[in-house]
Amino acid sequence: MTQNPVITGLILDQSQLSLNELAHACRVPPQWIIERITEGLLLNDPPPDLSTLRFNSHALIRARRMLNIERDFDANPELAALVVDLIEQLEQFRRKLNIAGINL
Amino acid sequence: MEFKDYYQILGVSKSATTDDIRKAYRKLARKYHPDVSKEADAEKRMKEVNEANEVLSDPEKRAAYDQIGQGYRSGQEFQPPPNWNGGFEFSGNGFSERDMQNHSDFFANLFGRARRSRAESYQVRGEDRHAEIVIDLLDSYRGAKKTITLRVPAADRGQMVMNEKTITIQVPKGVKAGQHIRLGGQGSAGAGGGPAGDLYLEVRFKPDPRFRIEERDVYETVPVTPWEAALGGSIEVPTPSGQVQVKIPANSQSGRKLRLKGRGIPGEPAGDLYLLLEIALPPADTEQARRIYANMAKELPFNPRLNMGI
The missing domain is CATH 2.60.260.20 (Urease metallochaperone UreE, N-terminal domain)
Structure with a gap:
C-alpha cells in the first residue's frame, strides 16, 4: 500500500488573503467584498486604501456567513451583517459559559 | 444509488409553485441553520435542504428531475438511463456555487457533468x-x-x-x-x-471535558484536598504540555485561578493556562472520617454564611 504524501498547509492568519483571494474563496466578484467593506459590514476598521487590504480567518468566516444569509433568505447586506453580528455574539457567550463550566 | 425525493425533503407537493418552494426552503433553512440550530443532525439536513432547493427552484433542473423521477419513491434504488438529460441545458458544470462536495451521489449523477471541451480553450x-x-x-x-x-x-x-x-x-x-x-x-x-x-x-x-479554550488561553479545573487548599503546598498537575509541579498558595478557596504564563496554545505570543482550583471533600463514609469531621466542627469554629448575615 502506498503511503499518502503529507501535505503541509499554512495557517491563514500567518499569511493573509488578498482581496481577490478572499473573493475567490467565497465565489463572489471582488466588488461584492468591496461594497461590504465600504458599507462597514465586513470589517470593523477598514483602511482608507482598499488595495492594501489583507483578510484573516475571521473575515473569511464572516464573509461566507453573510453570503449564505443573503442568498438563503434574500436578505439585504445590512440585515445579513446584523444576523452575523448576533451569531458571533452568541458564539462568544457560549465560549464564556463553557469556561464557567456551563454548556448550552 | 438511492432516489431522493426532493419534494418530500422540502415538505411541498409536486404541484408547488416557485413561491411555495421558496417559502418552504426559507423555513427549513432557518430551522437547520448550522450556526444556530439545536437539531442533532442539522448540518446533514441543511445539505439535503440546500440540494432539494437547488433542483426545485431551477426550472430546468426541476423539469428534468420531474421527468426522470416519475414513479420513484424516496430511498428506492435508482439508476438514470444513459444520456437521459440530452434535452436539457444546465449552466456551468451542473453544480451551484455552493461547495460541490456537499452534494449527494444522486445529485452528482443527475446534474453534474464534466466540463465541456469549449471550456478547455481558456x-x-x-x-x-x-x-x-x-x-x-x-x-x-x-x-x-x-x-x-x-x-x-x-x-x-x-x-x-x-x-x-x-x-x-x-x-x-x-x-x-x-x-x-x-x-x-x-x-x-x-x-x-x-x-x-x-x-x-x-x-x-x-470537546474535551478536561479543558476549556478561549482563543489561545486554556482553562483546566484541578481538584485539591481541603488541606492542600488550606495549608498550601506543591501538587502534580497534568496539563496539555505535560505534567507540571504547581504551588498552591495557602488559604486558597474553590474557584481560585492560578495562571501559568505561556502554557496555553503555542504561538507568538503563546496563550496562558489557567488552573481553577476545586476543593474536593473526602466522603464521610467511615467512622474515622466522621470522627475527624466532628472534631473539625468542634475545634475549628467557622461560619461560611457570615456574609449572609447569619
Whole structure:
C-alpha cells in the first residue's frame, strides 16, 4: 500500500488573503467584498486604501456567513451583517459559559 | 444509488409553485441553520435542504428531475438511463456555487457533468473548497498528522460522480479554533491547464471535558484536598504540555485561578493556562472520617454564611 504524501498547509492568519483571494474563496466578484467593506459590514476598521487590504480567518468566516444569509433568505447586506453580528455574539457567550463550566 | 425525493425533503407537493418552494426552503433553512440550530443532525439536513432547493427552484433542473423521477419513491434504488438529460441545458458544470462536495451521489449523477471541451480553450483556476477539521487540543500543542476524507466530484465518461479522496495533512503547531489551514492546490481542478483551487480547512477542537479554550488561553479545573487548599503546598498537575509541579498558595478557596504564563496554545505570543482550583471533600463514609469531621466542627469554629448575615 502506498503511503499518502503529507501535505503541509499554512495557517491563514500567518499569511493573509488578498482581496481577490478572499473573493475567490467565497465565489463572489471582488466588488461584492468591496461594497461590504465600504458599507462597514465586513470589517470593523477598514483602511482608507482598499488595495492594501489583507483578510484573516475571521473575515473569511464572516464573509461566507453573510453570503449564505443573503442568498438563503434574500436578505439585504445590512440585515445579513446584523444576523452575523448576533451569531458571533452568541458564539462568544457560549465560549464564556463553557469556561464557567456551563454548556448550552 | 438511492432516489431522493426532493419534494418530500422540502415538505411541498409536486404541484408547488416557485413561491411555495421558496417559502418552504426559507423555513427549513432557518430551522437547520448550522450556526444556530439545536437539531442533532442539522448540518446533514441543511445539505439535503440546500440540494432539494437547488433542483426545485431551477426550472430546468426541476423539469428534468420531474421527468426522470416519475414513479420513484424516496430511498428506492435508482439508476438514470444513459444520456437521459440530452434535452436539457444546465449552466456551468451542473453544480451551484455552493461547495460541490456537499452534494449527494444522486445529485452528482443527475446534474453534474464534466466540463465541456469549449471550456478547455481558456485557462480557469479551479474553485476553492471548504471543509472542517476537528482536532484534539494536544494536536495544537504539538502539531500532528491528520488524515481526512473529502468527497470530490470527478468526471467519469462525461458524467460527474462523487469520489472519496483521502489526504494526510500536517496540522501546524499553534493552530487555534476558527483559524483556517490553507492547502494550496487541493481545491477543485482547473480547466484548460489552469491551476487547481485551494482547500480551506476550518479548525475546530474536539470537546474535551478536561479543558476549556478561549482563543489561545486554556482553562483546566484541578481538584485539591481541603488541606492542600488550606495549608498550601506543591501538587502534580497534568496539563496539555505535560505534567507540571504547581504551588498552591495557602488559604486558597474553590474557584481560585492560578495562571501559568505561556502554557496555553503555542504561538507568538503563546496563550496562558489557567488552573481553577476545586476543593474536593473526602466522603464521610467511615467512622474515622466522621470522627475527624466532628472534631473539625468542634475545634475549628467557622461560619461560611457570615456574609449572609447569619
